[in-house]
Amino acid sequence: MIDLVAPTIHPTVQESIEILAVIAFALSGLAAALRVGMDFVGVCFVAGVSAFGGGTIRDLLLDRRPFFWVEQDHLLWLVILLCFLSSMFIRQSDAELTEKWIQVPDAFGLGLFAALGAQIALIAGSSTIVAILMGVISSTLGGVLRDILCNVVPKVFSDHKPYVTLAVLGSLIVIGLNHSGIVQWVALVVAIGVTTATRLLVLACNISIPIWRP
Amino acid sequence: MIDLVAPTIHPTVQESIEILAVIAFALSGLAAALRVGMDFVGVCFVAGVSAFGGGTIRDLLLDRRPFFWVEQDHLLWLVILLCFLSSMFIRQSDAELTEKWIQVPDAFGLGLFAALGAQIALIAGSSTIVAILMGVISSTLGGVLRDILCNVVPKVFSDHKPYVTLAVLGSLIVIGLNHSGIVQWVALVVAIGVTTATRLLVLACNISIPIWRP
Amino acid sequence: MIDLVAPTIHPTVQESIEILAVIAFALSGLAAALRVGMDFVGVCFVAGVSAFGGGTIRDLLLDRRPFFWVEQDHLLWLVILLCFLSSMFIRQSDAELTEKWIQVPDAFGLGLFAALGAQIALIAGSSTIVAILMGVISSTLGGVLRDILCNVVPKVFSDHKPYVTLAVLGSLIVIGLNHSGIVQWVALVVAIGVTTATRLLVLACNISIPIWRP
Numbered sequence: 001m002i003d004l005v006a007p008t009i010h011p012t013v014q015e016s017i018e019i020l021a022v023i024a025f026a027l028s029g030l031a032a033a034l035r036v037g038m039d040f041v042g043v044c045f046v047a048g049v050s051a052f053g054g055g056t057i058r059d060l061l062l063d064r065r066p067f068f069w070v071e072q073d074h075l076l077w078l079v080i081l082l083c084f085l086s087s088m089f090i091r092q093s094d095a096e097l098t099e100k101w102i103q104v105p106d107a108f109g110l111g112l113f114a115a116l117g118a119q120i121a122l123i124a125g126s127s128t129i130v131a132i133l134m135g136v137i138s139s140t141l142g143g144v145l146r147d148i149l150c151n152v153v154p155k156v157f158s159d160h161k162p163y164v165t166l167a168v169l170g171s172l173i174v175i176g177l178n179h180s181g182i183v184q185w186v187a188l189v190v191a192i193g194v195t196t197a198t199r200l201l202v203l204a205c206n207i208s209i210p211i212w213r214p
Numbered sequence: 215m216i217d218l219v220a221p222t223i224h225p226t227v228q229e230s231i232e233i234l235a236v237i238a239f240a241l242s243g244l245a246a247a248l249r250v251g252m253d254f255v256g257v258c259f260v261a262g263v264s265a266f267g268g269g270t271i272r273d274l275l276l277d278r279r280p281f282f283w284v285e286q287d288h289l290l291w292l293v294i295l296l297c298f299l300s301s302m303f304i305r306q307s308d309a310e311l312t313e314k315w316i317q318v319p320d321a322f323g324l325g326l327f328a329a330l331g332a333q334i335a336l337i338a339g340s341s342t343i344v345a346i347l348m349g350v351i352s353s354t355l356g357g358v359l360r361d362i363l364c365n366v367v368p369k370v371f372s373d374h375k376p377y378v379t380l381a382v383l384g385s386l387i388v389i390g391l392n393h394s395g396i397v398q399w400v401a402l403v404v405a406i407g408v409t410t411a412t413r414l415l416v417l418a419c420n421i422s423i424p425i426w427r428p
Numbered sequence: 429m430i431d432l433v434a435p436t437i438h439p440t441v442q443e444s445i446e447i448l449a450v451i452a453f454a455l456s457g458l459a460a461a462l463r464v465g466m467d468f469v470g471v472c473f474v475a476g477v478s479a480f481g482g483g484t485i486r487d488l489l490l491d492r493r494p495f496f497w498v499e500q501d502h503l504l505w506l507v508i509l510l511c512f513l514s515s516m517f518i519r520q521s522d523a524e525l526t527e528k529w530i531q532v533p534d535a536f537g538l539g540l541f542a543a544l545g546a547q548i549a550l551i552a553g554s555s556t557i558v559a560i561l562m563g564v565i566s567s568t569l570g571g572v573l574r575d576i577l578c579n580v581v582p583k584v585f586s587d588h589k590p591y592v593t594l595a596v597l598g599s600l601i602v603i604g605l606n607h608s609g610i611v612q613w614v615a616l617v618v619a620i621g622v623t624t625a626t627r628l629l630v631l632a633c634n635i636s637i638p639i640w641r642p
Binding site for chain 2: 461466467469470472473474484488493495498501504505576577579
Binding site: 033038039041042044045046056060065067070073076077148149151 | 488489491554555557558561572576579580582584585588590591592593
């Protein structure tokens with residue numbers, strides 16, 4: 001299987017996905033931290049953990065060094081800049097009004113990191129189940145850590161809407177398209193598009209997954 | 215000291231212990247997640263973190279790669295299967311009735327992972343105190359992460375019954391028997407038996423450890 | 429930049445800082461765990477996580493092995509001894525009276541670990557922003573984990589007093605003085621002194637940082 005996979009990700013493709021995903025999750029972390037009344041430093045911290053948490057745990061588990069944010073430390077500056085700009089333009093009261101501020105960027109981060117995580121794991125030689133797991137870990141653990149830091153039960157486990165399921169879906173698309181021999185960046189774009197669009201649809205239509213047999 | 219220790223664990227012994235420990239902790243995670251009303255995906259996630267969390271942190275700290283669940287990725291499928299079967303046979307209302315559903319498998323996982331963790335650390339050349347710590351980390355952090363994900367104060371720190379103490383006991387038995395030159399699997403079985411049996415006894419008789427001087 | 433930095437930290441200086449920082453954070457963890465009514469084992473666990481958590485995550489992220497507490501496992505014994513002595517001399521009711529029991533040693537740990545973390549990162553060849561981040565991570569994550577284990581919103585994010593800001597300050601002093609070519613231990617002592625003294629002043633005068641634009 002590994003032979004079918006491109007030996008690496010095109011650096012520009014990887015960097016573009018990472019920048020977008022980091023911005024998306026940083027915004028969701030920023031909004032979540034504002035809602036619980038943290039100060040500027042707390043907001044930066046939670047935004048940073050949301051943005052870098054999932055990818056760092058992925059890199060730790062795959063033993064990839066240096067971490068993506070060490071190699072591209074401009075991403076760290078980007079998050080700080082984002083928090084700084086937000087501190088001038090977002091009022092705390094605004095943030096409280098809009099749950100969407102957390103959910104919409106989160107949907108983009110989900111699609112971006114799930115596809116990238118699965119692709120990176122495939123290239124590192126992981127088996128299918130481990131590649132799926134890495135897609136899930138990259139795309140969900142940042143949000144889980146964000147919620148734990150804000151002391152709420154991670155939304156992912158309790159809102160009964162497909163989330164991890166969609167991370168699995170995105171990872172499966174990447175894995176399937178890699179086998180089909182399609183150009184890598186197309187595979188990634190399709191997986192990201194499908195995952196994010198489905199998540200946004202789920203949020204818009206308030207679709208829930210069947211809860212546990214009561 | 216390290217010279218006295220067998221250079222490796224018999225693969226069959228290690229795999230058997232790992233399978234049993236993973237099942238035990240996955241069941242406890244599954245029951246804990248059901249109690250707080252998570253959906254199917256949340257239950258899988260918490261079951262997985264409970265089952266693999268402690269061992270993964272042990273492997274990270276000892277710098278052992280690949281992780282035990284990468285080497286044996288059938289363990290990942292096993293947890294998914296377990297959650298799937300449970301979703302057909304356990305009603306959520308059942309789970310709420312029985313605290314035992316968390317405590318009893320947890321007692322087995324405690325004994326299994328404490329002994330295995332200490333043994334793996336000894337083989338990796340750790341000192342006595344680090345081997346004890348690895349026994350404790352392997353066997354308790356899965357449960358701690360489980361409780362943090364469910365947003366409760368980790369039971370381990372607040373129920374005032376011996377738990378970490380028993381992980382220390384199990385680790386000490388492994389370390390002592392390794393020095394005595396006994397056959398390795400006997401050492402492991404004795405340590406597992408004593409630790410799990412003591413924990414079950416503690417639960418049955420409701421024995422508590424002295425609380426802090428009030 | 430890296431050429432300007434001493435190739436290593438003087439072992440005695442590093443060990444002295446580590447011992448003091450571990451004692452400081454262990455005391456803060458011990459007091460925090462007592463306040464939520466944990467038993468002896470829980471207190472040891474939380475004290476240990478507070479004392480070793482930040483430094484361990486720093487070492488993981490910088491890929492430094494062995495961990496500082498594996499290399500110097502007497503630090504583990506020290507924390508156990510500290511908890512044991514405290515169990516004889518501190519009454520739980522005393523601890524409840526004094527928030528200071530958490531805050532004052534915490535201020536010392538903050539200064540000590542921030543300076544040491546930044547220095548270690550510089551020596552490992554990190555860029556300025558990563559060195560600052562390592563100073564922050566070393567000095568704050570132990571306390572964050574302590575608060576998560578005790579199931580409270582990490583104090584660091586919610587008390588609106590400078591804390592992470594001071595870790596950034598301490599790291600910047602270390603980085604600046606390294607560039608100035610000053611003797612290393614003097615740089616560390618100055619950074620530790622300024623950071624800890626400022627934090628104590630902040631606590632004494634109840635200075636708060638501007639909250640997010642309301």
